[in-house]
Amino acid sequence: MPLIRPKTRSATDWHDYLVQRRQQTQVGALEDFFAGADLSPILPVAEAPLMALDLETTGLDPRRDEIVSIGIVPFSLSRIRVSERRYWVVRPRRSLSAKSVTFHRITHADIEGAPRIEEVLDEVFKALSGHLLVVHYRHIERAFLDTASRKAWQETLSFPVIDTMSLEARIHRQSWLARLRRWSGRPPASIRLHDSRIRYGLPHYHGHHALTDALATAELLQAQVASNYAPETPIGMLWS
Amino acid sequence: MEAELLEIGQHLGRFAPFDTLSEELLDEVASHVEVSYFKADSMILELDAMQTDLCYIRSGAVEVTRRNGELYNLLGEGDIFGHFSLMRHNKVRFPARAMEDTLIYFISEPMFQKLCDESDSFSDFVEVERPRLESTFEGQRRDNDMMATRVRKLVNRYPVMIEANATVQQAAQQLTEFQASAVLVLDEPGDQPRYSIKDSEGKVWQIIGILTDTDFRKRVVGEGLSPSTLVKEVVRRRLIAVQSDESVQEAMLCMLRNNIHHLPVMHRRAPVGIVHLSDIIRHETQSSLYLVNSIFDQPSAECLARMAPDVQAAFVRMVQDGADSQMIGKALSTIGRSFTRRLLELAEEELGPPPVPYCFMALGSMARNEQSIVTDQDNALVLSDRFDPAAHDEYFLELARRVSDGLATCGYSYCKGDIMATNPLWRQPLAVWKKYFHDWIEQPSPEGLLRSSIFFDLDAVYGDNSLVEELQDLVAEVAPQHKRFLSAMARNALGRTPPLGFFRTFVMEKDGKHNNSINLKRRGTAPMVDLIRIHAMACGSRAQNTFERLDDIDRTQLLAPGVSDKLRYAMEFLSMSRIRHQVIDLEHEQVPDNNIEPENVSRSERHHLKDAFQALSNAQKFLKFRYPLSQR
Numbered sequence: 048m049p050l051i052r053p054k055t056r057s058a059t060d061w062h063d064y065l066v067q068r069r070q071q072t073q074v075g076a077l078e079d080f081f082a083g084a085d086l087s088p089i090l091p092v093a094e095a096p097l098m099a100l101d102l103e104t105t106g107l108d109p110r111r112d113e114i115v116s117i118g119i120v121p122f123s124l125s126r127i128r129v130s131e132r133r134y135w136v137v138r139p140r141r142s143l144s145a146k147s148v149t150f151h152r153i154t155h156a157d158i159e160g161a162p163r164i165e166e167v168l169d170e171v172f173k174a175l176s177g178h179l180l181v182v183h184y185r186h187i188e189r190a191f192l193d194t195a196s197r198k199a200w201q202e203t204l205s206f207p208v209i210d211t212m213s214l215e216a217r218i219h220r221q222s223w224l225a226r227l228r229r230w231s232g233r234p235p236a237s238i239r240l241h242d243s244r245i246r247y248g249l250p251h252y253h254g255h256h257a258l259t260d261a262l263a264t265a266e267l268l269q270a271q272v273a274s275n276y277a278p279e280t281p282i283g284m285l286w287s
Numbered sequence: 288m289e290a291e292l293l294e295i296g297q298h299l300g301r302f303a304p305f306d307t308l309s310e311e312l313l314d315e316v317a318s319h320v321e322v323s324y325f326k327a328d329s330m331i332l333e334l335d336a337m338q339t340d341l342c343y344i345r346s347g348a349v350e351v352t353r354r355n356g357e358l359y360n361l362l363g364e365g366d367i368f369g370h371f372s373l374m375r376h377n378k379v380r381f382p383a384r385a386m387e388d389t390l391i392y393f394i395s396e397p398m399f400q401k402l403c404d405e406s407d408s409f410s411d412f413v414e415v416e417r418p419r420l421e422s423t424f425e426g427q428r429r430d431n432d433m434m435a436t437r438v439r440k441l442v443n444r445y446p447v448m449i450e451a452n453a454t455v456q457q458a459a460q461q462l463t464e465f466q467a468s469a470v471l472v473l474d475e476p477g478d479q480p481r482y483s484i485k486d487s488e489g490k491v492w493q494i495i496g497i498l499t500d501t502d503f504r505k506r507v508v509g510e511g512l513s514p515s516t517l518v519k520e521v522v523r524r525r526l527i528a529v530q531s532d533e534s535v536q537e538a539m540l541c542m543l544r545n546n547i548h549h550l551p552v553m554h555r556r557a558p559v560g561i562v563h564l565s566d567i568i569r570h571e572t573q574s575s576l577y578l579v580n581s582i583f584d585q586p587s588a589e590c591l592a593r594m595a596p597d598v599q600a601a602f603v604r605m606v607q608d609g610a611d612s613q614m615i616g617k618a619l620s621t622i623g624r625s626f627t628r629r630l631l632e633l634a635e636e637e638l639g640p641p642p643v644p645y646c647f648m649a650l651g652s653m654a655r656n657e658q659s660i661v662t663d664q665d666n667a668l669v670l671s672d673r674f675d676p677a678a679h680d681e682y683f684l685e686l687a688r689r690v691s692d693g694l695a696t697c698g699y700s701y702c703k704g705d706i707m708a709t710n711p712l713w714r715q716p717l718a719v720w721k722k723y724f725h726d727w728i729e730q731p732s733p734e735g736l737l738r739s740s741i742f743f744d745l746d747a748v749y750g751d752n753s754l755v756e757e758l759q760d761l762v763a764e765v766a767p768q769h770k771r772f773l774s775a776m777a778r779n780a781l782g783r784t785p786p787l788g789f790f791r792t793f794v795m796e797k798d799g800k801h802n803n804s805i806n807l808k809r810r811g812t813a814p815m816v817d818l819i820r821i822h823a824m825a826c827g828s829r830a831q832n833t834f835e836r837l838d839d840i841d842r843t844q845l846l847a848p849g850v851s852d853k854l855r856y857a858m859e860f861l862s863m864s865r866i867r868h869q870v871i872d873l874e875h876e877q878v879p880d881n882n883i884e885p886e887n888v889s890r891s892e893r894h895h896l897k898d899a900f901q902a903l904s905n906a907q908k909f910l911k912f913r914y915p916l917s918q919r
Contacts, residue, residue: 126393127322129292248388249324250346252294259294262322266390269324 061207061286062088074200076172081206086179088283092272093124095282097209098178099265101257102188105139109190113139114164117171118257121178122265124272133174134258137164165199179282183240183264185210207286211267214285215243218275243267247274295320295392298345302365303891304412312405320392325385332383338372340393341413347389348790351381360897361386361790365890370413373399412894438538439531441567442552442560446471448484449518451495455507456514458498469499469549469561472522482526482556494558496522499549528553539567582625588633588689591626592696598622599873602660606870612862613834616657623653623699627666628749630693634686642679643671646747646754647690650706654746655816656832657862659808660869661879664691664699665706665741667713669754674716683714706741717754721761728765731775740779743820746831759829766824770914773825777914780817785810785904788897789885807868808881811861815903818910819854822846833858850906857902860895 069081086095099120106112120132138161182188185208196204215238219225229235236242240263241254247270252263272278276285296317299305305313321340325331331342331349342349344366351360351368359381362368372380373396394402403410447467449458451474458470473492476483480493498518506512506521528551529538542550548564578594578601585591601622605615631647650665652658668683687708695701708714715723727739743762747755766772786805787795794802805811819833819840828839837851837858846854869879871887888896 122322125323129295129317129321130319132292132318247324248327248347249390256293258292262292262294266322266324270326270388273324273326273329 061283064205065207072202074196074202076169076176077196077200077202077204079176080172082176086207086282088286089281091279092276092282092285093278095123096178097122097124097181097265097268098175099127099181099261099268100175100188100208101182101260101264102191103255103257103260104187104191105141107187109187109194112191113141114191114195115139115158116257117167118259118261119171119174120258120261120265122181122269124269124278127262127265127269129262132258132261133171135167135171136161137167138162139164164195168195168199179286180206180208181264181268182208182210183243183260183267184212185287209268209282209285210287211243211264211271212238212240213287214268214271214275240264240267244270247271292317298365299343299392303894304367304406304409307408308402308406312402316394316398316402319398320394323391323393325389325391327385327387327389330382330384331389331391332369332372332379332381334379334382336379338369338377338379339396340369341367341373341396341399342369342383343367343392343394345390345392348386349383349389349391350386351383353381358787360787361795363790367413370399374413437531438529438533438535438550438552438562439554439559441535441538441562442531444560446551446558446561448473448494448558449498450474451517451519451522453518454514455498455503455512455516455518455521458518459503459514462500467561468563469497471551471558471561472496472498472518474519480556482528482551482553482558484557494526494551495519496524496526497549497551497561498522501548526551528558530554531559535567538562539564542567579621579625582622582629585629588630588693588696591629591693595698598698599660603870603873606866612657612859612866613832615866616652616655616659616832616862619658619660619662620653620656623658623662624649624748626694626697626699627690630690631686631749633693634689638682638685641686641750642682643673643675644751644754645670645683645686646750646752647708648755648758649746649748651741651744653748654744654831656746657816659866659881660873661881662699663702664694665702666690666708666748667706667742668708668715669720669758670714670716671751671754672716672718680711680714684709684711687714704738704741717757720758724758724761725765728762728769728772731769731772733775733778736772736775737779737782740776740817743776743824744816744831759831762824763827763829767827773821774914776817776821776824777910780814780821781907781911783809783814783817784907785814785900788900789888789893794885804882804884806881807861807865807883811900811903812858812865814907815854815858815861818903818906819858821910821914846909850909853902854906857899860899861903864892864896 065081069078072078072081099122101118102114103116103118104112104114114137116137117135118132119134121128136157138158140163180188189205189208193204196202219236219238225235236246240260241251244263244267245251247267249263249266249270252259254260254263272280296313299317300308300313305316308316320343322345325347327347332338334354344362344364346364349362349366349368350358351362353359360368368381368383369379372378377396403413447461447465447469448471449461451472453461462468462470472495473484474495476491476493482494483491484494485491498521502521502523507516512521527541527545527547529541531552531554533541538550538552542548542564550562551558552560552562578597581597582591582594585594598619602615602619605618610618627647627649635641646669648654648667648669650667652662653665668687670679670683674680674683691701691707691709701707706713723739724742727736727742745755745758745762786802789795794805796802816833819836822840822845823830823836826840826843826845828836830836830839834855837855840846841851864883865881868883868887869881872879885893
């Protein structure tokens with residue numbers, strides 16, 4: 048299967064995109080979201096209001112699979128504010144497969160009384176507004192939220208994120224050291240969430256709970272910046 | 288759906304002091320923490336910064352230092368820090384630095400206050416005013432052995448029994464014959480006897496009641512009944528009994544509730560013995576008392592040597608019954624003294640009476656009544672001044688040899704420093720001993736005292752006690768006047784320092800070195816004993832026991848208020864740790880020693896040991912300040 052690279056925007060492109068969408072959108076929640084996310088690309092990461100986001104889904108294909116739960120935890124480089132976390136479980140249209148049940152530890156009973164994604168989307172975006180989102184592997188979070196937005200509001204949706212997997216790739220996939228390693232025939236270092244955390248001495252968490260993974264992602268970004276970037280690094284250099 | 292972060296709560300719940308919190312409170316803490324990552328070598332708390340949170344180490348390692356940069360503590364996963372500053376004006380007093388990449392959970396001050404308010408065990412753990420050690424001891428004392436020990440342990444023989452158709456005279460004869468004070472009364476079995484027993488011929492009997500000494504007085508003699516009265520006519524047909532697996536405490540309560548002094552102990556329906564109220568009262572010290580009694584019944588040194596396993600068993604039993612270090616130290620010293628005494632009696636029986644009066648003197652831990660199960664013999668002979676070496680020394684050398692060899696076979700190994708009565712230096716008349724002590728005290732050299740400091744714990748074991756008491760008086764009177772002597776002793780006492788504590792699987796030394804085990808005697812109890820001895824000598828105390836010395840020190844203004852309590856708790860904890868680890872060794876059929884390995888140390892013990900070492904370290908600093916080296 049050929050690797051399809053989604054379109055990426057540069058720092059200034061993101062800024063223009065957000066300004067434009069704020070003016071055009073017909074959805075109240077998105078207007079707030081775009082206004083709040085209108086963060087200057089030169090804002091130092093240490094001052095940025097960050098929000099770790101993780102979605103658990105029924106599978107990896109946004110056209111066929113659906114969101115099952117959403118976890119968010121606001122943080123800064125110095126503190127992850129666990130008490131302000133939010134968590135939603137939503138009811139997908141297609142029933143959960145046994146495999147994804149074991150994967151997410153969310154059961155049919157949990158989902159039975161849960162709302163549809165459209166019913167909570169407003170609330171989710173209100174909670175996200177004003178923050179720069181941080182995810183591990185942006186192609187899941189961005190694509191599934193886009194799909195949900197199209198269904199709920201008939202609007203496409205994109206937004207800048209700091210992708211901790213992509214920051215890891217810069218070091219372990221694109222650096223000259225990584226190339227040397229590849230050239231010498233050794234397998235590339237894994238940049239999955241858990242494996243990346245181990246490199247920074249972060250503890251092992253039981254993954255696949257949207258809140259735990261959001262927390263794990265926030266901790267990873269703190270560790271990555273502490274190890275590889277100055278706190279003054281502009282967010283425009285980190286987002287994608 | 289619960290929006291809990293299980294990762295946080297579950298981790299906190301595994302570590303003290305969070306492990307004692309209710310689920311509800313634990314959830315609340317977990318959902319309010321703030322998290323932060325610190326790269327190795329970065330500062331977590333800067334000196335004098337405002338402190339607004341309690342810090343909990345989720346992963347990594349943290350070094351806490353003093354204001355002057357000296358290492359104060361090394362902490363790892365599950366440890367907390369910052370609570371001292373949090374409770375005192377919120378300025379960081381002990382800066383903290385990440386030694387490895389570290390993840391910290393911050394617990395806000397209001398949440399910290401709430402935990403202190405709502406959980407006693409939490410506030411006990413963090414509170415400075417009431418040190419942790421102290422509260423642990425009170426806790427231990429509260430659940431002492433009476434709750435844990437089962438009543439069957441107090442039963443030492445099968446009950447005496449008699450048929451209901453026997454006469455009271457026969458019953459009285461039966462009691463006298465068996466030296467018992469109560470007899471169970473048996474009758475033909477009824478329909479459904481509550482308690483019954485099958486005799487050797489297979490016949491089943493019903494137990495209908497108990498007849499005691501008191502019953503004979505009140506219900507037989509007092510009523511003027513004839514000796515031929517049948518037992519069944521006087522016995523009360525009401526039997527109060529306990530099951531053998533009830534606790535000693537329950538048995539005692541049962542006696543008090545029913546106002547009885549004899550309590551039959553049953554295994555299901557069958558009697559296994561009768562417990563008397565005095566058995567329970569005697570219970571705490573009983574095991575060692577019996578041992579001492581039987582030491583004096585032994586006819587020879589060989590028989591004494593066979594009792595060594597009993598000493599170990601009594602030791603293990605005392606620890607399991609929840610005795611404290613003073614009870615254990617005293618019991619083991621009493622046992623050691625009894626061995627010594629019996630060996631001297633046996634020697635005198637064979638060698639004849641001594642040609643001049645003497646006193647056999649115990650030194651070191653036996654003199655202090657702090658003997659442990661791992662001990663060697665330190666002793667000496669103080670002879671009357673009428674002693675004439677040419678005429679009498681042959682006798683006393685033989686006496687000393689028999690005691691020393693005898694003790695060695697009983698498990699008290701020979702003194703490596705040759706401080707034993709077999710050494711002619713330490714087998715001298717009182718006048719020579721006085722000169723020894725005057726020399727040590729008036730012309731002290733730390734090197735000389737290093738060898739002889741053991742002589743400053745001294746006590747009479749057998750013979751003419753006044754000989755040793757004169758030496759104790761001499762020390763109490765002369766020592767306080769010689770500050771150079773005290774300084775020299777202080778210098779020796781500072782030679783052995785405690786470690787910082789434990790970290791993961793090794794012992795942390797102050798200089799940052801690691802060790803795999805720690806000798807709790809050399810690094811804990813012995814330096815503690817040394818420093819308390821100096822303070823005690825400085826205030827003219829005649830006490831030999833460390834705790835009694837602390838009592839004497841308390842009556843002076845020598846130590847700041849509260850300090851001696853801290854030392855007492857630290858000493859008790861160090862001693863008990865050492866004792867507990869010796870029991871672990873014995874239970875694993877290993878030769879007990881004074882070492883403990885960090886992997887055998889529980890988490891709470893680790894915290895307390897750290898506190899105890901800290902108390903010792905502070906006390907050593909004070910000693911150094913009080914007796915500066917320049918005074919030599």
